Amino acid sequence: MNRLKDATSPYLLQHADNPVEWFPWGDEAFAEARRRDVPLLISVGYSACHWCHVMAHESFEDEGTAALMNERFVNVKVDREERPDVDAVYMSATQAMNGHGGWPMTVFATPEGHPFYTGTYFPRQQFQRLLTGVSNAWTGDRAAVLEQGSKIVEALNERSALPSGPLPTPDTLARAVRSLAGSFDAERGGFGGAPKFPPSMALEFLLRHAAAQAAGAARDDAARDDAAGEGSGEEAGATGEAAAAMAVHTLEAMARGGIYDQLAGGFARYSVDADWVVPHFEKMLYDNALLLRVYAHWWRVTGSVLGRRIALETADWLLAEMRTPEGGFASALDADSEGEEGKFYVWSPEELREVLGEEDGDWAIGLFEVTGTFEHGTSVLQLRQDPDDPERFARVRSALLAARAGRVRPGRDDKVVAAWNGLAVAALAEAGALFDRPDLVEAARRAATLVDELHLDGDRLLRTSRDGRAGANAGVLEDYADLAEGLLALYGVTGEVRWFRRAGTLLDAILERFSDGAGGFYDTAEDGERLFQRPQDPTDNATPSGQFAAAGALLSYAALTGSARHREAAEAALGTVTVLADRHARFAGWGLAAAQAAVSGPIEVAVVGPAGDPATAALHRTALLSPLPGLVVALGEGDPGGGDSGGGDSGEVPLLQGRGPVGGEPAAYVCRGFTCRMPVTTPAALLAELAAGA
Incomplete structure (x- = not known):
């Protein structure tokens, strides 16, 4: 029976015609397992997963294997991207039982959902033996199986939450830089050995830390020690230099390696080697949104030409693909x-010569280091140095792109995930503002509008949609937090108050429905579906942890509103960072970035003046170009009277209240904790105020 045909998940739809009688995750599957008195076989994966495809072809499309599955189990197919909560609880069990996890994830569970045997990919013959063995154990030694499931659930639920500590201090952040330096690959960039994943969240922290230290170094020693709040003397300068060096080396190595698509832009999921050469080729929205933002921030901190190019190419790839x-x-x-x-x-040397001709082909072979070392004599393209002939490079690149367009394209998982679209909204809005690309801001606005109008019902957020139809799965913490982060960034760029207002609704929902009562947050809402364990993981993975994402968004919102409630919640959630900073900083990058903003203030800038006025725009752009950690910008027409004077936004954005133009001229107010310096009316004066207030 085809129970997956109406799914919104492309991954589930890939399996809709399998001979396996799949159920989607839900009450029907559990009821059927109880009725038949058989175990659940829960298979978890995602559409871009290579080994998921392999197991599907070997086992789930095989009539004999499917018959065995159908006879002895109720089979449940789960898209981990639609149900990260289901994935999280069973991944915890898989890792506890096997010492490692991965996808596809294969879980055998009681009709109550309690796991008793887990694994990942199994070749067909091994999988068939496993199916028979598990089924025999279920029928022949049921008591032992049930006891195993109960013990696993009990052990997982007894795991204490990661301990918390006080709000990170400047010394905490300096220790985190040294911790990252301990695992830094000074030769190749990145952290640790193969495989290497883009360390987007850690890079964001390192860039913020470097910018904070640079701001401190720009002042005299006494002013820095008294006002910067970032440490002092040679030690502070050293951590800033170390942070910058690690970030720059890694960003450049990734951009020049095979993990980056040198023709069309965009990053692959990870590199299977330590040199960033051989990618695992799937391209994920979340990676590219995070990296777009980091490369744009690299340019903002250092003016890197490479950073600007990679950011814009990645943005263009997002829009095109x-x-x-x-x-x-x-x-x-x-x-x-x-x-x-x-x-x-991938390309072979012969293919390059065929497309480009002998002369340009040989030039491209050397430039892109195409040595034919992959399977079938092919190579991925690298660009370890800038071409000596930019016009020739543009011609070659265009020809190769045209030739590649004739190949069979990889499949696309076109479901829209709220959290990842929130990351894209933030990245595109900021990149559009920094690089004067209104089309990128408009793309961010359109994505935000879609999620706002399709995924939201009051303060309830649905995680996914496809083809304009919302899915049924409830949003998890990262959906609320990453979307709030994106909407606050979009508000700062556009001044459109609807995004500020919606972010506040999302953050209030986090405080009311996700709190663990001890300063942290669960990954699922208190009124959501009850699994055998309520997931709570404060550490970063491929995306920022929901807890750290919530902390960052709460901090920005507090800076725009002066809300002690939101500020205190952000600081409490960042207590975990203090525990992780010394030994596990790689898994707390987003929390460290938010903590750097908290330690630095963050600085608040209110820009007031008529919309469309060039003087207003100049002040606004100056504020957005500041690399000060976590700086927030409020934009509106101003409210010199302290109430809503008809300017529109000032009555809803507290940072704008009571602040208006000066002498009829647009003005900017630089504040910290809602205590503001004297307003200024020129970009040069605003730069001076930002330097003095940092």
Whole structure:
């Protein structure tokens, strides 16, 4: 029976025609397992997962294997991207039982959902033996199986939450830099060995820390020690230099390696080697949104030409390849095409000569380091140095893109995930403002509008949609937090108060429905579906942890509103960072970035003046170009009287209240904790005030 045909998940739809009688996750599957008195077989994966495809072809499309599954189990297919909560609880069990996890994840569970045997990918013959063995154990030694499931659930639920501590201090952040330095690959960039994942959240922290130290160094020693709040003397300067060096080396190495698509832009999920050469070829929205923002911030901190190029190419790739007809952004591009991983992206020397001709082909072979070391004599393209002939490079690149367009493209998972679209909204809005690209801001606005109008019902957020139809799965903490982060960034760029207002609604929902009562947050709402464990993971993974994302958004909102409630909640949630900073800083990057903003203030800038006035725009752009950690910008027409004087936004954005133009001229107010310095009316004066207030 085809129970997946109406799914909004492309991953589930990939399995809709399997001979396996799949159930989607839900009450029907559990009821059927109880009725038949058989275990659940829960298979968790996602559409861009290479080994998920392999197991599907080997086992789930095989009539004999499917018959065994159907006879002895109730089979449940789960898209981990739609149900991260289900994935999280069973991944905890898988890691506890096996010492490692991964996808596809294979879980055998009681009809109550309690796992008793878990694994990942199994080749067909091994999988068939496993199916028989588990079924025999269920029928022949039921008591032992049930006891195993109960013990696992009990052990997982007894795990204490990660301890918390006080709000991170400047010394905490300096220790985190030293912790990151301890695992830094000074030769190749990045942290640790192979495989290497883009450390987006840690890079954001390092750039913020470097910017904070640079701001302190720009003042005289006495003023820095008294006012900067960032440490002092040579030690503070040293951590700033170390942070900048690690960030720059990693950003450059990734941009020049095979993990980056040198023709069309966009980053692959990770590199299987330590040199960033051989990618695992799927491209994920969340990676590229995070990296777009980090590369734009690299340019903002240092003026890097490479950072600007990579940011803009990644933004253009998002618009060209990932935008959906409804205005949102799709989840992922597959690793495979024509049944082969990476086939769309790799080239042989002969192919380059065929497309480009002998002379340009040989030049491209050397430039892109195409040595034929992959399967079938192919290579991924690298660009370890800038071409000596930019016009020739542009011609070659255009020809190769045109030739590649004729290949079979990887599949696209076109579901819209609220959290990842929130990350894209933040990145595109900021990049559009920094690089004077109104089309990027408009793309951010369209994505925000889609999620706002389709995924939200009051303060209830649905995680996914597809083809303009919302899915049924409730949003989790990262959806609320990342979307709030994106909407606050979009408000800061556009001054459109609807985004500020909606962010406040989302953050209030977090405080009311996700709190653990001890300063942290659960990953699911208190009134959501009850699993055997309520997931709570404060550490970063491929995306910022929900807790750290919530802390960052709460901090920004507090800076715009003066709300002690939101500020205190942010600081409490950041207590975990203090515990992680010394030994596990790699898994707390987003929390460290938020903590750096908290330690630095963050600085608040109110820009007031008529919309469309060039003087207002100049002040606004100056504020947005500041690299000060976590700086927030409020934009409106101003409210010199302290109430809503008809300017529109000032009555709803407290940072604008009581602040108006000066002498009829647009003005900017630099504040910290709602205590403001004297307003200024020129970009040069605003730069001076930002330097003095940092």
